[in-house]
Amino acid sequence: MAKKKRLTLSKRVPARTKTLTALWCTPAFCEMNKRFRDIRARSRNPMDKCYWCGHPFENGEMMALACFEKKGNKVLCQGCAKKLLRGDPE
Secondary structure, three states: OOOOOOOOOOOOOOOOOOOOOOEEEEEEEOOOHHHHHHHOOOOOOOOEEOOOOOOOOOOEEEEEEEEEEEOOEEEEOOHHHHHHHHOOOO
C-alpha cells in the first residue's frame, strides 16, 4: 500500500497589536516589600510582576496601579506607568 501524502495549508499572518484602555493610573501606588508579597501570595493574582511587560518587582521598588477597562486593577512597573501616562502606544 502506498504511503499517503500529508495535506497542509499555510499562510503568513501579520503580527497583532494589543491595546488596552486605562480609566486611571496612580504612579506611586505601593512599595513592594515582604509583607505585600506574603499577603498577595494567598490570592489568585499575586501582583508580583508588571501586568504589561512582566518585569518582576524587587523589594523596595515602587509599583503603579492602573484600572483597565474590562480587566480591573493591575500593577505596573514605573516604565510602563510613564508610557501609559504619556500616551505612548509603544
